[in-house]
Structure formats: C-alpha cells, structure tokens
Amino acid sequence: MGDVVLQELRLATDDHAAAAGPADTVDGMPARWVASPGSTAETSAVMRVAAVHDLAVVVRGAGNRLTWGAPPERCDLLVDSTRMDAVVEHASGDLVVVVQAGCRLDVLQQRLAGAGQWLAVDPPRPGTVGGTVAAALSGPTRLAHGAVRDLVIGMTMVRADGVVAHSGGKVVKNVAGYDVGKLLTGSYGTLGVITEVAFRLHPLPKARSWVSLPRHSAAAVHEALQRVVHSQLVPGAVELDRAADGSATLTVQLEGVAPGVLARTAAALELLGPSATAGSRPPGWWGIQPAGTGEVLLKVTHELAGLPHLLTALDAAAARHRLAAHVRGSVAVGSVLVGLRAAEGGNRVGPAALGPDEVAGLVADLRQRAASFGGSVVVLDGPRVVKESLDVWGPVGAIDLMRSVKHRFDPARLLAPGRFVGGI
C-alpha cells in the first residue's frame, strides 16, 4: 500500500512528496510520508489522498511548534506548507495583504516594511504565517493591535475531505457569513489545512520608546500595572519580565508620532516614579520566549487584577514542587508565558532534569487556584515525558460544542488527532 500512497501523493503535488526521513517527526512520532503541495489545489488533492487512505495528517510550516499541544495519536502524513510561500497580493493603499500559509512571517514583514507597513503580530520565534495563525501566536503588541484572530480578515482552507473553502474576504469590514477563519485560528491544524490568509495591516509606528520599572513584589507589580492601564498613555505594549526569585521589570512600549511618543514618555516617567527609566530600545528580554530547549513552557491567562494572585500562586506552587518559574508576557492583555525548569540548589551539578511529577504538581496547583486569577493554564511545550504525565490543555469550557465542531469538520479524525483540547 505504501508505494501506492506515495505514488498518489506525488501525482497530487507535482512530484513533491517523499517517504519521511529521520527529521520528519511530530513530537518524536515518525511520519510515514511528507507531501509539499505548492498550491491550494494541490493541498486539496493531497487531502483527498489522505481521506481515501485514512492517513492522519499533521501540517508543518517552519516546524517551530510541532511539539506544542498534546502529541497526536498518530501521524501518517506531514503536509509541509513551505512551498506555498507567495505573497499573493499586497494592497498597500487598503492596508491589506493576502499571503500563502507557508510564507515566513519575517519574510512577509520585510516585504511590508518597504511600504511602511507591517502585520501587527510579533510572536517569539516567528515561523510561517500559517503556523502563526494555526497556533494563534501573539507577542507584545497584541495590546495595541489585537490578537492574530483580530487581524485575519479572510481565509482559504482545505477540509479533511479535500474540499476547498473560503471565508471572509479582502476588506476589513465584512459581516457576510460565518467567520470560519476565526474558528480555524488557534485550532492547531485540527479543523482544516490553512492555505491562504488575508490580513489587515497597520502602518509602522514612526517613533517608539520603552519605559521600564523594576519591581520586587507581586503587589508592587500589580500597583504599577493598574496605574498604567488606567492612564492616558495608550501603550502599544506592556510586558512583565519576572525571574524565578521574584525580581521583575514592567516595561511599557509607547508608539506613534514622534511628538506624541515624546510627550507620553515624559508622562510615563512621571506616572511610574523615580525608579523608572526610558530608552530608545526594548530591554534584551523583550519578546523572547522564557523557556529554552528541554524546559517547560506554560501559557497562563488572567484577569488584569488577577495578576498578583497568579504570581503568588505560581511562587507557592514552584516552591512546593522545587521548580523555578520565569514569567514573561503581556500583563495588560492578561496573557503570559511561564518557563519552568528545575530549581537550583542541593548538591546537584548543572541543571537537573525536569521531573514530570513536579511539573504535573505545579500545573495542578495552579489550575486549582485559577479562579483566583480568573484564567487558564495550558502546557504549550515541554519534554514528551512531561506532557504525557498531565492534561496539557486542562479543563475546557463548552467542550461539547467544540467536539461537535470537530466532528462536523473532520468526522474521521484525520487532522492531528489527539493534539487539541479534550483529545480532539
């Protein structure tokens, strides 16, 4: 059967399909084939082959986040999007771009910058446009411009049965039909293969500055954050960087026209007091993921006023489970990343391996306290042994509706089965 499948995949992709190599794995699970369609039509043909042969499909862009989410139950076919890397249309006067899913975000940004514009998404470790949308990635400027779901205005997708569907369009204001694009955004490839996305763009800010404030307690961080969010600073971003020992920096990014940024920088310094400093560059940690290879990365959301409760709960859980937690993220949005590693100390030499039990314990503690900060705790990434010791997605509201959506879109469970919430 293998030869037949490969032959069909080659036919579907103008010969851009092969047996999987050693690097073609998803979270340690080897795929059997890799197909690289060059267009929506070829993607459709690939998905029809997958449907006929009951192949489980995982979509791969830059491959930065294949380990995110739960490991899929099975993976027969990797659909590699990187041949679909064209900027289809940049209507600069309309501040709209249509781009294929496999286009790298940094390549797109470079191209847009030529017109003084950008796609206002600045996630850590940017990969492809499709991956950014599928994982609903965001970065600091989400505060000013919204999450990636707020910037997607149109989408072309290929369903599990190979049917090509469009939603939205090329205009920002549009309420015709269901916003299927939002449903696909953040779906981790479990509802369809995204092949093309239309985004609204923003002008590049003419001037920017960063005002930073060191703070050493959860209460002090909270107090400063509240002052900023209720002020007239209209920040482009507000990021917290907080080391495991509790030492923290709150940094406010101001952007706009030069006279405005100048005035607001002065206002921010006054608002935050004598320990605040202003600079024309962001701090070194800005927009960088707070977890390295082999560490665990959590995404924790919170209500604005829930931040001190989150930090307190995290400190307690980290101490209890002998872990070090580094928090970094968009605290004025209510979404932070947490990097976990084994706490230093004892007689160990070098960093200790991250124990699954400790991580599971911390996550359970934090979820138990989630009501106090009003958010959720998701394990985005980490060693497979860790992810297998817990439910990475945690409790999910409206899960029955989500299962129902999945069932309608992908009744045979071919798209990344098991990777998403509730085993979807």
Add this chain to the structure above:
Amino acid sequence: MVDARGLAGQLRTVLGDAAVITDRQRLRTYECDGLAQYKVTPALVVLPRTTGQVAAVVRACAAAGVPFVARGSGTGLSGGALPHADGVLIVTSTMRSVLDLDIVNQRAVVEPGVINLHLSREALPHGYYYAPDPSSQQVCSIGGNVAENSGGAHCLKYGFTTNHVTGLELVTPAGDVVQVGGKAPDAPGYDLLGALVGSEGTLGIATKVTVRLTRSPEAVSTLLAAFPDTDRAGAAVSAIIAAGVVPAAIEMMDALAIEAAEAAVHCGYPPGAGAVLIVELDGPGADVEHEFAEAERLCRASGATEVRVAADDAERALFWKGRKSAFAAVGRISPGYIVQDGVVPRTALPQVLRRIAQLSADTGIRVANVFHAGDGNLHPLVLFDDAVPGESARAEEVSGAILDLCLEHGGSITGEHGVGADKARYMPRMFDADDLDTMQLVRCAFDPQSISNPGKVFPTPRLCGERPGRHQGTHPLAEAGVAEVF
C-alpha cells in the same frame, strides 16, 4: 407534533402569563425589525427575564421541533430578527441589567437587552466607554450587536463587536447553558466566540455578554471638509491613510445626502459642496494635535474648498448631526428609499462611486451616498417613489447592482448590517457552494435541528444529516482524470 402556539400553556407556567403573548394584535407589534419591508407575524412571543427562562423556552422549542428567533431592540437592517410564522420570538428587551461594571479589569458583563449607549453612559464616569458605536446605539441592544457583529463610525480605529467581546453565556439551540470565554483572553480550545459573534442568532442565544471597556480618549478633534466632488474627497481619504494616520472615523456624504440632511436638520454644511468629509481623531493630546494638523493639511492639499474644525463638543455634535440623521433625512427628498450596505477596498472608492453615478444616470434612480469612507463601507440610499409604476422594482435592481459592483472590486455584500433575511439570496454571489457548505458545518455543529433563526444567512436550508461536497466515495485522482482507480 406540537406547534408553537401549543407551547403557550407550558411557557406560561415557566415565564408567567404576562411574559407570553398570543394576542394577534400584540403579536403584530413584533412583525418586523428595522427592515420594515419584510413582515411576518410570529406564532408566539415570549419575554424572558433570566437565563433559566430563555433556556426553558429553547428546550421547549427543541423538544417540539419549533423554530425560535431571538430579538433585542429590533433595530437591525437586514431582517435578522424577522420572526418565523410558526415559531417563537424570544424578545430579550426585558433582560436589561448591567450585571458587573468591572473597571479594574476593564470589563463589563451585561444582559443581552442592555442598550449599547447605556453601557457607555454607565462606564463614562469611570473614564471608560464601550467602543462599538452603531448609528442606532441609542436604542440597539448589545445582544443584537453580538448577533450582527455591529460596527459603527469609529470601528475604523477600534474594531467591531467581535474585537470587544471576551465572553458569552450562551443558550445553545438544544437549550443547554454554556460559558464561552470570560474576562480573561484566550480560553483554551476553538475560538467559539469568533464563530458566535456575527452568526445572526443562528447558533444560539447569548444571555450574558462580557465586553472589553475602552479608556476614554484624552483628546478628540473633529473637522468637516467640503470638496467639489467625491473624487477629491476620496483622494483625501487615501492620502490620510497613506500618511499612516489612523483616524477614529472618516465619514463621507455626497451632494444628495447633504441636501437631504440640510432639509431635515439644518446642519449648516458648506453650501454647494459636492462632498463632505468628517474626520475625527482621538487619543493622547500631543498625538492627536500632530496627526490632526496632518489630516487637515491633506484635506486642503486634496482640494478641500473649506475646512472647519470643531471648536467644542457642541460644534462636533453639529458636524455629526448631519451625518447621523442622513438615513432618516432622505425621507425629506424621497417618499421611499432602500438603505444598502456594501463594502469595497478603500482605494476603489472613487471608481465605484463613479459607477454608481453612472448606474443612477442610466436608470433614472437617484442614489444618495453616505458612508464610512475609512473602511470602504458604502451606504448608498437608493431613492424611489412607490407612486411611480415600476420604480420600486428598478430601485431594487439598482440596489442589487451596487452589491455586484462591490463584489467586482473584491468587496463584501455587507459591512455591518448583516445578511439576515434580506441578503441570503446574495450569499452565492460572494461564496461558492463549498464555502457555504463549510459554513453550514458550523451551523450543524451548533444547531443540528436548524431551529435557531432558520431562513437567515443561508440561501438554501440544509438538513444536517447530509454531507454534500464529501468526496470520499470517488477516488480524487480518478475524478481529476490523473489516474485510474487502483
């Protein structure tokens, strides 16, 4: 099989006698929404006061297979809340509490019947407001805004309802109460909020809405610029956007719309203008001052014959008065009119306006143009006189042709009024059968019985058991003619 009227007794025990309307005369007060040319008398009207009551009504409908339609203030302009003749109309206007004004978290939790402007009024003393501001904001309900993903003049900068709703309590079409999202962002799982907001009541009924509150701007500056024609006004819009200025709003009116507004509200716009622009900027003082000067300069450079800057709130209100009264004002110059709602890419505006003028000249049907120029959202008012035989039919044709123009330029058949009952038939012009089939998958996931506001959005109803468009039966390569069946 119980019909909708047969549910009356059962629903009275849940809601009380006064909240269940069966009297023909009273039912007729609900026969249409803001789009009065469609009228259907509902079989039954209920006025629930709690989530539990809404759920009980929906459960009763689901058990009996009776369709239901939710209605807020009934201001919609696409017939989205048009009743079903054999169905229950669930009116949420009695659910009008702001449940939680949570300034610290920049959120509010409201019942669906809360009037849009009322929420802003409550938040204003705290320095906050609710940003989406449809023209009907004095009377429209937030539940209706959620259903239609309402925009408004200021959504150019601040986005639409979908960008401001962070949580919903939903009564599903099966009558279950589920919580979707909350005050925090990014609840794990699919973005059901994204699907629900703008689904026009076809996926369930929102019984609580959690919204983002926006900090009131430090400064607001507004100008009114007169141009000899819409081409030059359009060029000014393009120049402002190209300069990287993001105004809170840019609104345009053409000569006929100005004439109507003057006749109705005496707004005192510059006489003889072929087009006016209202440009409003808001934000931090220094930023607004700088960008406003730029916008003013660009208006003059693009050929403005006069630029007035609002000296105070009163003058600003006067600028807006003409714009906001425009729809009603055309009643002064025409006995009948159709309010169209289409979208084109902003750069296509001048070309599309010329085509509309040509269409008007060719057919003898007058068209007044009022629109959100910043985002290319046109509201052509197509004028007709019912007393002239055939004129209303020709107006209808012109109105439809304008939508075709929008689509031809890569736009949309609706920017903010919704598809509803009115535009369902236009959906196939914008989306192909597979696109619509995919949207129907969402519908079927939420509402397999198709009882939640049936007949809206989709041109053809579909039974959810079917799976048209599934190709697993035929081998794809054989079908494509590339290979034999193996």
